[in-house]
Amino acid sequence: MTTAPSRAVSAQRMRRLQPYLLSAPALAVIALLFLAPSIYNVILALQSLSPYQAPGDGEWVGLENFTALWGDPEFGRAAFNTVFWLTGMTVVLRILAGIGLALALESPVLRRWKLRGFSRTVILLPWMVPQVVAIAAWRWILDGDSGILNQVLSALGLTDGGVPFLALTSTVWWSIVAIIVWRELPFVVMVMVAGLQSIPSEQYEAAAVDGAGRWGLFRSVTLPGLRPVLTIVVLVTVIQTFNNFVYVWLTTGGGPGNYTAVLATELYNAAFFDNELGAGAAIGLVMTAIMAVFAVIYLRMTSAREESR
């Protein structure tokens, strides 16, 4: 027989346990789908294992997979390409073009001509095209012999003979950057449009009364108003792009030579051509470590924003 005080104690205990019980399923899912693969990746990085072997058949090699990366010029080049071209260049261009297009979409002219809906739909189109299809289409456009870009350039008298954009070191990175910016720009534009719409019109009116011109309005009202959105967009696009594999792989495969190799293509080569899953996992961990820095910044900024509300 249970007494009333003991029932009260167990009820109290249940209440204490309740938050843990309620969050247990979510924690289990996180542990199973995120934590376990991450731990397995660390284990793999310390092993030599071929994709043809069973998971438990790897040979422990300690930090060998990491030390092999240290001083490897191929890895250094891939890291530079990933940071500078794949991520840095494309994010900067997307942000600049994104702000410009967002301002254009929010311009009174488009509103007056009732073209805002149409323009936004057109801007979104590249984003609706699957990456693989977009890259295949761009490869045709940039083809050195029959590509439409070469035909246009030739018709305009700007080039004599086809320019093999994806085969020349002088043009290949700019071509990849163009493809990424074209395909991924709509996301930035849409977020910027939302950011512009959140800026109170009174701020513009007040600044105009104070004598601000167009540049002054942009510098003193628009940019500060966009800053919170801008920070988040930069972080999200950096994280998305840094890990991207398909753009380089399907456009050039890392060529000419290894001029456009990035960390993701190095990872793929190591794991699936050299049959060294451990080496691939090690590269993946290095990428994760770099991205973790951005993830921490992102989390801090989003939590700071939530606290300030």
Place this chain on the structure above:
Amino acid sequence: MRRRTVLAAGLLAAPLAACSGGDTEGDRVFRQFDPADQAAGLLDAVELWNEEHPDYRVSMETLSPNNPQQFAREANAGSGPDIAQLAFTDVSFMAEPRILTPLDAVMEASPAEGADELLATDMTTYEGSMWAVPWTADTMALVYRPDVLERIGVTETPRDWEDLAEIAAKLTRDAGGRVHGFLFPAGAQFSSAQWFPINYHLWAHGSQLIESEGGIWRPGVETGQLVETIEYFDAFFTDGITPTSMQAVTDYGDPSIVGALGDGSCGMTFMPPAAFRAAQSAVDAELLTAPMPAGLEDGTTHLGGRALGINANCAEPEAAWEFVKHLLGPETFETYPQYPASSSTIEQIEVDPSEQGFVEQLPHAASFARYADAPMTIASLQELVNQQFSAVYSGQSSPEQAAGRIIATLEDELEE
């Protein structure tokens, strides 16, 4: 009841009782990786089998392109197709972790037609056992427009590599640059088809990338020879015989190559049989094949192809072997447009005269067994070689630098 029926049907029917433990269509799976448009004839062969063997029906699964690692993942997890088409170069990867069934016993108990005249068995043998059976064979032949060559008075195709360079240069020169004497995919990717002529050139000049002596692997080419080979292929670009755009192309069947064959702006290129047939059907002009330069010398071109393997998880490999035997037979090749990897079966099939180049060259071709089982995979070799040659074409490296990097990487990787 079933056991009695099987016994009554005799020894041959016994293995057909079941594989993977199932007895309905779909339980026995044959996985192949030819693109769907090339596999219609193969499906006919499978359907023919199913008509003749209603108690052991097989469903054909297409997983294109070839993905041996997926098969390995499935087989290591205790599943996967019962019978699988495998590239020659992948067989040893599957044999090492024992995810295929060794075939020696079933082959001895129930020999296949033409089994003693199989080609490329060195690619399907691992540690003394046969892990898959060679099924189809192919190689790269020179593909050319006879009318384009005749225009400059060339009636014979090049006999050696120096001949090829001369004829290609003359074709381009005489046409004022409107004709590219020789087109070849020169992309940097591991899958770039330049890998084949690069090796053919090395082999024709007595070298190979790596070699094994007494089980010890080392580079099989001197720096000087490698520089010569790099310079040979680079000259096609520097002399304007091959357009720079080819440096972004990886596939021998690329539309830019087929299109150039069609409009007569390409004199010569190279292709395997399936790509040649696809090009023929896409082009109005006559296309012919000839052996590659030096291709009639033994071992100077590669013998590629596919093998058939039985999953180690297949419950009754004897039954699966009977199906494999059916696919190896000449009836299959009546509808399946591939060359059989058996010299006796190949004699029984009709070959279009335009494919004479393949037929002449195949008996002299040698498999990539010379690179198999090395500490460095063939895919890694392809990646290294294609990248370094591409680096020279694009002006990032000199031939000496590229050759030095290739040799140094080979030494490093083989030492491991």
